Amino acid sequence: MHNKTHSSTPTPGFIKHCRRWLASVALGLLALPASALDVTGIPNSHDPATIMKDGDTYFHFTTGNGIWYSRSTDMVNWGNPADVFGGSWPNWINDAVPGFEGHFWAPGAIQMGDYYYLYYSASTFGSSRSAIGVVRTNSLKNPNWQDLGMVVQSYGGSDEINAIDAALFRDHDGKVYMSYGSWFGGLGVAEINQSTGKLASSVTHIYGGGHQSIEAPYITRNGDYYYLFFTRGNCCQGVDSTYRVQVARSTSVFGPYSGERNLIPNQDGNRKGPGHIGIIKQDGCNYTSMHYYDLNENGTAKLDIQRMNFSGGWPYMTRNFSSIGSCGGVSEGLYRFTSQLSGKTLEISGADTANGGNVVQYDFNGGLHQKWYVVDQGAGQYSLINAGSLKGMDVWEGSTAAGANIAQWDYWGSAGQKWRLNAAGTGVEIESVLSGMVLDVYNFSTANGGNIVQWNSTGGNNQRWNMIRQY
Template sequence: MKRLGLAATLAAVLALLPATARADTTYPDPLPLTGQQIIHDPTVHHLKNGRYVAYSTGGIIGARLSTDMRRWDDAGNAFTEPPGWWYEYNDKADPWAPDLSYRDGRYWLYYAVSSWGTNHSAIGVATSRTGMPGTWTDHGKVFTSEKTDPWNAIDPAIVRADGKLWMSFGSYWTGIRMVELNPKTGKAIPGATVHHLATRPDAPYAVEGPSIVKHGRYYYLFASYDACCQGVNSTYKIRVGRSTKVTGPYVDSTGKPLLEGGGDLLLAGHGRYVGTGGESVFRDKGKDWLAYHYYDAEDNGTPKLGLNRLGWKADGWPSLP
């Protein structure tokens, strides 16, 4: 058989690959930002007072404020001091991965308290009329996990579906789970079923940080896969699957279940933007946005805020234009 040149061989190989595999090799850079960009596990919201707020892991739930979603300023913390019960789960009262939402005339801030490498964890909730830093009233535990549980109660994310309120959560320990909440208290319904949404085939089941949104007739589950929190050595990436029911089953565009390790790759590290993950999705002025952190390879691996427009293809799957 005639021997092909390198370029021709590469072209022949690429022609045999599915289109999605080719598309996954390039990713858009995040929106150019200024000001205080250092952040981890961001949740972003456009408040009714006109300001944008981003809450995050670090401090007593660190806060950033912006008037245009481009320049961000340090705004202290959500809380002036940590609630006492946090010390049951972390000796430094260090909260993680908040989730901000609005309903029934109040802002609701969910967050996790745990320690690295254990599933002795708790998710808490606080409310505020304005959503601004320093205005939050804590209401205690929403849902907990212990070392005997096959899940980890961290990384909460709230979604409403079919008249009910749901919270997805999870990190390692068999992956992403979901539980129904009481809409009046914002806390888990006692004895509610803990649904299983996504996992990896093998231990340590490296998937965490869910975010669920509805588009069209589908619910879309975004999650962070692989290793976080290692600076320029982080391998975090964002994958997505969808389901017609909020409780699943979720599948990727090939039909592979997320409970079997499936998930379309939406965003991975590229160039200076390493370890993209810790994501959340928010809507502003009729447009959807993806918020996440990345580790800046040109700034010693400092974690920074990433923002990208979230688009939707004709077949309903999300894309980053």
């Protein structure tokens, strides 16, 4: 942010800063009430990262002294706080951000392959001498944090994209992008290398600049549009905050974004100054999280959750959760698919990373080539991106014939690369949007290497798959 003030300790009374929250990714339904989520235990949060889940436990990272976080098993009662760096910080920050005193801002989190990556901001009040770093662990419940160093830096220039407020999202093609920035030079976006956690492309300026009050970006995609959410106004002033959330859209993640419109006003009842929106794609629904200042509690910063729908190509917000879980979809995330016939897992044969690599079944061995990113495209359609190759599951040569082979190919958005995940008994059928046929273990094979084709739905267990979330 251009102007930030923060609390000094991660306690229930902590906070004076602003940002985002949440991401639940279990296949089961999230038990939200008919109004906003009533968070207890450690109810306050500023600029939190997307909430991550490891097994039965949710993890909530947020602004504070150190990169502190709390835990919950129900997303309602939060507690058991800890600090990623244990009261210290990596030495590289001292050179990148002179005067840094250990107060980290606005983390952003994402799961990539077998690791959880946590991006963090190091800066000082009112300065664009800032840096975003990244740390990762293969378990949140039993963490072994490894700092990977700097991702991007700004040097204090008045027109630079300030290296704070990182937000991560996965596109339909499986690529991951980080958006970031604040006043000064506005907002930027770059692709992330999913093996290193670092930048895979140069940074593209996408919005704002010239010291406009624009910050805290978050990008999501629905259908053919990318939506850039951001906050305008001043945060961190409690009941006097002028924050509000706005949105623009584009047909490219790199912009240009246009059509800016208001999404969440500065005040809604006792909620003042909402900011730092985050989005959960849960059970086919879109849920948003953000902070607000509670006018009934002298401006205490709290968490708010709303539901987001789309109409006429634009998002709108509602607090009506009466139809929670009725969106008819599954949660985004990393999964493996096991055949209800053979118990074997869908994989790319031989861990091939080339176009045309064949989809077969095999005993599960934990390889990334046996795991798939399920990416919600809206309208009940998903892309299935192999975690090893980052290529999309594809009906070979766009065939609509029964028996056509299933392979992988660079994702380009064809109907042959889009899928529906239809509930079928205790599992799902994986239906091609192109052909209306479903994935089928050819000739009822139970052998390793059994080929996967498309076939008319018969209801057989060679066409039914268990989705197992990979945490």
